[in-house]
Amino acid sequence: xxxxxELLPGTLDLLILKAVSIGPLHGYGVLLRxxxxxxxxxxxxxxxxxxxxxxxxxxxLITSKWGESENKRKAKYYSLTAAGRxxxxxxxxxxxxxxxxxxxxxxx
Numbered sequence: 001x002x003x004x005x006e007l008l009p010g011t012l013d014l015l016i017l018k019a020v021s022i023g024p025l026h027g028y029g030v031l032l033r034x035x036x037x038x039x040x041x042x043x044x045x046x047x048x049x050x051x052x053x054x055x056x057x058x059x060x061l062i063t064s065k066w067g068e069s070e071n072k073r074k075a076k077y078y079s080l081t082a083a084g085r086x087x088x089x090x091x092x093x094x095x096x097x098x099x100x101x102x103x104x105x106x107x108x
Contacts, residue, residue, distance in 0.1 A: 012044065012052050013061075014095060017080060017088040020062055026075035027053060053078060061087055 007015075019025060019033040030053070031044050056062045061084035069075040080088070 007042070010091075011095075012048060013056060014088070014091045015042070015044070016049075016052055016056060016078075017061060017084055017091070020078050021080045021085065021088055024067075024077040024079045026067075026069055026077050028075075030078065056084070060084075 015034050015038075016030055018037065019030045022033065025033055027046070027049060031046065031049055034042055034044050053062070053064075057064055057078070060081055062078045063081050064076045064078050067075060067077045
């Protein structure tokens, strides 16, 4: 059975920050990286990804520059900024605490 999992608000931003923290990626590469690091559980739609990328860039958490993709096409590559790295650390701590609280509640 194919189930889709809806992300909590803000989770996509956190996943994008994590994906680009590993190294610069173009938009489609971000999608693939999220799938890879989630062991194929999370599949992000392009219609959700690109507005999130633009939002994160406007907030100064990621930066972009044009480059050439693996298939020789022009592509925008996204990288984490210092502010993005700081935000990723804080969000990761909050998420870990939140997930532990939910797990505790469900196992009670």
